[in-house]
Amino acid sequence: MFNRVFVEEECLNSPQVIQLRERFNSLEIKQIDRIDHYFGRVKKPYLQKRDGLNLYIGQKRGELIKLAPPAYGLSGEPHFYYVHAYNCLYECEYCYLQGHFDSPDLVWFINHEEVIKAMSDKLIEFPQEKVWFHAGEFSDSLALSHLTGELPLYHDFFKNHPQALWELRTKSVNIKEVLKLTPLPNMYISFSLSPQKESKEIDLLTPRTLHRLKAMQELVDQGFKIAIHLDPIIHSDDFIEKYQELITQMKEHFALEKVAYLSLGVVRFTKDVYHQVQRNYPDSRMHAQEFVKGLDGKVRYPRPMRLWMLQKIKQLCLDQGMIEGQIYLCME
Amino acid sequence: MNQSLYVFAHRGEAQSFLKQRSFKAVPFAFEGLYKDSVDWLLICGEGHLQASQKLSAVLAVYGAEISRVLNLGVCGSLRSEIEIDSLVEIRTCYLENDGAMEFKSFSTEALTELPKHDLITTYQRVLKSDYAERLENFAQLVDREAWGLASVCQLFHQPFTALKMVSDFAGQGTEICVAVKEKAEFWSEQLFELVISISTKDDAKEFHDFQIPSELSHFHWTVSQKRELKNAIEAISRKHLDWNFVISTLNLSELILEKTRPKEKSSAILEKLWGLINPFHTKIHQSLENELSVLNTGNIKTKYDKTLESDELHLQAVIQHPRHLEQLKKSLDAFDFTKYQKILYGNIDV
Numbered sequence: 001m002f003n004r005v006f007v008e009e010e011c012l013n014s015p016q017v018i019q020l021r022e023r024f025n026s027l028e029i030k031q032i033d034r035i036d037h038y039f040g041r042v043k044k045p046y047l048q049k050r051d052g053l054n055l056y057i058g059q060k061r062g063e064l065i066k067l068a069p070p071a072y073g074l075s076g077e078p079h080f081y082y083v084h085a086y087n088c089l090y091e092c093e094y095c096y097l098q099g100h101f102d103s104p105d106l107v108w109f110i111n112h113e114e115v116i117k118a119m120s121d122k123l124i125e126f127p128q129e130k131v132w133f134h135a136g137e138f139s140d141s142l143a144l145s146h147l148t149g150e151l152p153l154y155h156d157f158f159k160n161h162p163q164a165l166w167e168l169r170t171k172s173v174n175i176k177e178v179l180k181l182t183p184l185p186n187m188y189i190s191f192s193l194s195p196q197k198e199s200k201e202i203d204l205l206t207p208r209t210l211h212r213l214k215a216m217q218e219l220v221d222q223g224f225k226i227a228i229h230l231d232p233i234i235h236s237d238d239f240i241e242k243y244q245e246l247i248t249q250m251k252e253h254f255a256l257e258k259v260a261y262l263s264l265g266v267v268r269f270t271k272d273v274y275h276q277v278q279r280n281y282p283d284s285r286m287h288a289q290e291f292v293k294g295l296d297g298k299v300r301y302p303r304p305m306r307l308w309m310l311q312k313i314k315q316l317c318l319d320q321g322m323i324e325g326q327i328y329l330c331m332e
Numbered sequence: 333m334n335q336s337l338y339v340f341a342h343r344g345e346a347q348s349f350l351k352q353r354s355f356k357a358v359p360f361a362f363e364g365l366y367k368d369s370v371d372w373l374l375i376c377g378e379g380h381l382q383a384s385q386k387l388s389a390v391l392a393v394y395g396a397e398i399s400r401v402l403n404l405g406v407c408g409s410l411r412s413e414i415e416i417d418s419l420v421e422i423r424t425c426y427l428e429n430d431g432a433m434e435f436k437s438f439s440t441e442a443l444t445e446l447p448k449h450d451l452i453t454t455y456q457r458v459l460k461s462d463y464a465e466r467l468e469n470f471a472q473l474v475d476r477e478a479w480g481l482a483s484v485c486q487l488f489h490q491p492f493t494a495l496k497m498v499s500d501f502a503g504q505g506t507e508i509c510v511a512v513k514e515k516a517e518f519w520s521e522q523l524f525e526l527v528i529s530i531s532t533k534d535d536a537k538e539f540h541d542f543q544i545p546s547e548l549s550h551f552h553w554t555v556s557q558k559r560e561l562k563n564a565i566e567a568i569s570r571k572h573l574d575w576n577f578v579i580s581t582l583n584l585s586e587l588i589l590e591k592t593r594p595k596e597k598s599s600a601i602l603e604k605l606w607g608l609i610n611p612f613h614t615k616i617h618q619s620l621e622n623e624l625s626v627l628n629t630g631n632i633k634t635k636y637d638k639t640l641e642s643d644e645l646h647l648q649a650v651i652q653h654p655r656h657l658e659q660l661k662k663s664l665d666a667f668d669f670t671k672y673q674k675i676l677y678g679n680i681d682v
Contacts, residue, residue, distance in 0.1 A: 006469070030469070032469075038469055038470075041433045041435065041470075042426045042433050042434070042435060042436075042437050042470055043435060043436060043437040044424065044437065045423075045424055045437075045439050048423070048424070048450075052450070102435075235612075283570070285570055285571075287567070287570055288567055288570035288571040288609070290609075290610040290611075290612050290613045292613070292639060292640075293639075294639045294641055295639060295641070301612075302612075302613060302616060302639070302640045303639075303640045303641050303676060303677075303678075304616050304640055304675055304676050304677065304678045304680055305612050305613075305616065305678065306678070307677050307678030308678030308679070308680055309678075310678070311678055
């Protein structure tokens with residue numbers, strides 16, 4: 001799984017490292033002083049994650065929770081994301097992590113108590129409001145949760161702070177650790193979904209869409225709240241039919257009123273990420289898309305096309321019985 | 333023209349090339365540049381600064397004749413699992429510069445089926461184990477030149493490949509120069525055999541270079557149009573558009589009879605091709621132009637944001653006579669901005 005594991009000295013006896021040693025006894029673990037002395041110090045090509053992936057374990061320094069950009073989640077409430085890891089095992093061709101860290105190596109931060117303290121401080125700052133905390137901005141929040149083991153800590157915090165809303169964003173079907181927890185009214189497990197064919201072609205190494213739907217079904221059956229991100233939507237001549245089929249499949253697995261919220265977003269890139277996508281996946285059908293480069297450097301569909309696509313998919317959801325209040329447009 | 337430039341740090345590493353091929357010294361600003369009827373060879377000396385200086389000079393003068401740069405030579409191993417005397421291909425080059433890590437790295441162009449490893453170019457020779465241990469956090473192999481050569485190649489837009497023979501374990505105190513003297517001939521021979529095997533494969537690759545499709549070959553294509561045509565054909569292929577359908581929509585038999593300049597005919601073909609590749613884009617612009625047609629009369633010009641991110645519409649009118657003003661009023665009355673705006677918001681039939 002990992003080529004090497006680099007661990008900061010004070011984390012050598014952490015439960016995560018002990019568990020890794022037990023599970024993978026041939027794993028080479030190397031002590032380092034600080035992650036940032038190694039990770040990101042040199043530009044490591046993204047696709048080296050296929051055969052040369054390293055893992056770093058240490059303390060998150062600096063900002064532990066960050067304000068999310070506008071249109072990140074349901075409007076009206078402040079949104080923050082917390083950073084418990086960098087990078088991901090999956091290989092989605094559009095992923096912005098390709099251009100973000102200059103290294104595909106995984107980083108696990110294990111000072112969760114400090115992150116939770118920062119969340120508490122934020123709640124004091126917004127005493128009258130619901131405050132969202134999202135996990136999964138720079139990594140999948142569940143894919144390795146059986147190894148990272150932080151979910152119970154956060155669960156305790158959110159159990160005792162009902163004004164704080166917790167979102168776990170994922171493409172994984174690794175829900176074992178979630179199922180060990182009791183459902184909370186302020187806990188949401190959100191899945192990114194794409195039509196089966198898209199997912200197979202473009203979301204490399206991720207669980208298939210039907211498997212994700214089954215995981216969602218199981219969570220709903222166990223009383224957990226779920227949410228959906230139909231993001232990124234990628235255009236093809238038959239994309240409406242594909243999404244029609246996906247929404248039908250969703251409906252076959254759980255009642256759509258059980259979906260706490262659904263976000264819609266079309267594929268978009270910063271200039272640097274798009275350059276990386278061209279380099280990493282030169283044959284991707286992504287390069288046959290009608291993208292334009294805006295004055296802000298973003299590469300995306302022209303605005304009329306984006307809005308047309310979003311309206312079409314939104315209408316499909318409404319036609320299947322979802323209501324306006326459940327749906328929001330992401331980053332528009 | 334498909335000439336390679338082989339770059340070696342030391343003459344010993346290049347000896348098989350110099351013996352078995354008819355490289356002749358090229359009079360130049362410094363010694364160490366050779367050429368035969370096919371390729372070039374440079375002895376760049378040790379260290380990334382010297383190597384990059386010499387390669388820069390050569391590419392500045394002869395770059396147009398060179399189509400790729402191959403760094404050949406020995407390197408040290410930083411990991412015990414990499415065997416001595418094995419041939420490897422370098423995947424990514426990093427640089428350690430007098431104790432500090434350089435952020436920039438360079439990935440190479442893969443040419444062989446050899447094992448691929450990362451390499452760190454160092455400021456000085458790696459003689460001590462603690463130095464080697466620090467370096468091996470970043471790469472499996474170490475040399476003194478590759479990063480410098482790769483950086484120059486990027487500057488000159490030259491494909492760069494590094495093929496190395498693993499000579500020793502770095503940091504074990506052995507002076508590599510002694511080993512080079514003893515084993516240089518063997519290593520050089522191995523590198524020479526490897527390069528011969530690559531050259532054979534190159535011939536096949538050249539066969540696939542872009543050719544203008546026969547249906548379009550009797551039109552005149554400038555270099556930039558040819559490049560654009562290549563991009564358009566690649567996009568058509570990625571979209572899985574049927575080539576016969578594409579050709580049928582171009583109306584080539586009519587186009588060839590038109591009394592326009594040859595370059596304009598090729599431009600018209602390119603425009604139609606991009607229209608097929610980007611139908612939505614074309615449709616949006618057609619719809620906008622259609623709405624704006626009531627304004628675009630003789631004395632009014634309209635301009636909208638081509639990125640379509642803004643609703644702004646710029647009008648420019650020239651009024652030289654009362655009838656121009658009347659015309660402007662009529663046109664503005666006839667123009668439906670809401671309808672125009674709706675197109676920008678995606679209300680469009682596709």
